[in-house]
Amino acid sequence: MGTKSWDLGINEELEKVERRMKELVSSSQRLLTDISLHVIDAGGKRLRPTLSILSHHALHGNDLVRLIDISAAMELIHSATLVHDDINDGAEMRRGKKAAYRKYGLHEAIVTGDFLFARAFYIGGTFGKKIVELVAESTTHVAEGEMMQYAHRKDPKLSVDQYLKIIEGKTAYPIRTAAQLGVCLAEGSSEDLRNFGEYGLNLGIAFQIVDDILDINGNEQNLGKMIGSDLREGNLTLPVILARDHDKEIGKHIREFMKDEKPDEKKITDCLEMVRKSGAIKNSLEIAKGYAEGAKEYIEHVSASKYHERLMELTELVINRAT
């Protein structure tokens, strides 16, 4: 685990994305740049650019300069939503660093998010309709996923289907888009676009399920944040939903727990323990594995290459974070 990107032989390209992002956030207002860099530096694994680059190479694309540009734009948008999400989630930490709004102030964080959107928008100008629409649709889906999540905050009855719809919007859709950007700039066929898109979407769902598992049984130091943040924020995730549906006692506990405006820490710890003991973690991981396997099937037919192998490997890496 940790916040470094995986070693998939594309570190040089990922470095270029990082540099491009940093160039783009240079501003006459020093604080905008500082806050942007703070968020960029807590960047995590860069799953989206990783996927864009591997997909591009797997289809023998050779438009890497522009791919890096649009990947940087996607990551700036991702960073913008992270800055805003931290505010919405009341998060203290983001990948081991103080959340931007805690360090720099609420107003400053909101405006920095807007600034990051603007900088991403700027990059869009050099691309055609198709690419810009892919990125814009993906950003729209993220907002829709977030809004659906709020609408179901403290909802003890959230279903697996609803949970999947939320994580599809807020996490999996941009990962789908990232894969498709690699395809578009490699001038892949519409079938490639569909297949790599499905690969990304399914991988993205697996990725978020694993994230949600880690929020229950992960290592706080590796995560760089406290365990149980989802429950604390009133969001049910897959392991909790499965535990609830499996055991009436857990269901009752969760229903009571979700009524409290500010549930005490003991209740959260108890609930996490009940979920861990219920077998729901294992079942959630099986579901995540199912999505990861499903992802692979969509690109099985793509001609063999080291990049294709790495896309296959990526599905394992995503799952292995939980084990």
Add this chain to the structure above:
Amino acid sequence: MGTKSWDLGINEELEKVERRMKELVSSSQRLLTDISLHVIDAGGKRLRPTLSILSHHALHGNDLVRLIDISAAMELIHSATLVHDDINDGAEMRRGKKAAYRKYGLHEAIVTGDFLFARAFYIGGTFGKKIVELVAESTTHVAEGEMMQYAHRKDPKLSVDQYLKIIEGKTAYPIRTAAQLGVCLAEGSSEDLRNFGEYGLNLGIAFQIVDDILDINGNEQNLGKMIGSDLREGNLTLPVILARDHDKEIGKHIREFMKDEKPDEKKITDCLEMVRKSGAIKNSLEIAKGYAEGAKEYIEHVSASKYHERLMELTELVINRAT
């Protein structure tokens, strides 16, 4: 005054911009649409689309369909920043309606702003590099202006130059861009682009100065918000700066006043009264008129037409709000 657009013979076009905005915010998440419409409906005078349309016609452009599209995108971005600004300013009301975050919640408002950025981004895909970059640069300047304003919040020493730089970024730059969009889509020359840009920038500065005057001596009912909000938020505006520099007693009062974390209402009312009595309102209005006159000069040479006349008329309307 009021929140309706001016009667400049382009109501049909403005209606189309309004309709296009409303189309664009349709979403599977009903709440995103509702909040977006709430903000759009508190839309104000639509100075930016007004300027785009008049500039386009004045240069005999005939790309109205696309102009309406990009105007709608600009207004969505403007709406996004308004939703976020209201949060940052702690505003209760926006043009006679409850501020979105007060009505729908902080998280919901933040995500709706992001959604509006995404929808605007979507429109960008159908335009070329030049147009997208104009819009993106303008959005960047708004964020920079806002950030500079925060940096000087409660700063009793804010200078006229600093004030002008702030309002140039947060208000005048998008108005400049709006005029330039009309020019670009009319395939105007680079000289037209420069001149209409300067017209917009100067008009925008005049517009914001008048807004700031109205926050001191306007009519609360017409404004749809409380008088004195700038002072309450700790932002010095031109009349206050001029009053401070003109009279040591006022300067002392402001310095003390700005130290209070939450100044009491009596102090605010006293301060407003001192500014009103100081003659600074009249001087500020003279400065605004100077910018409006300056604006006109940049487009004086444009061939006579009813649209050119209306651009000239617009400068008067902007100033007349204060009288």
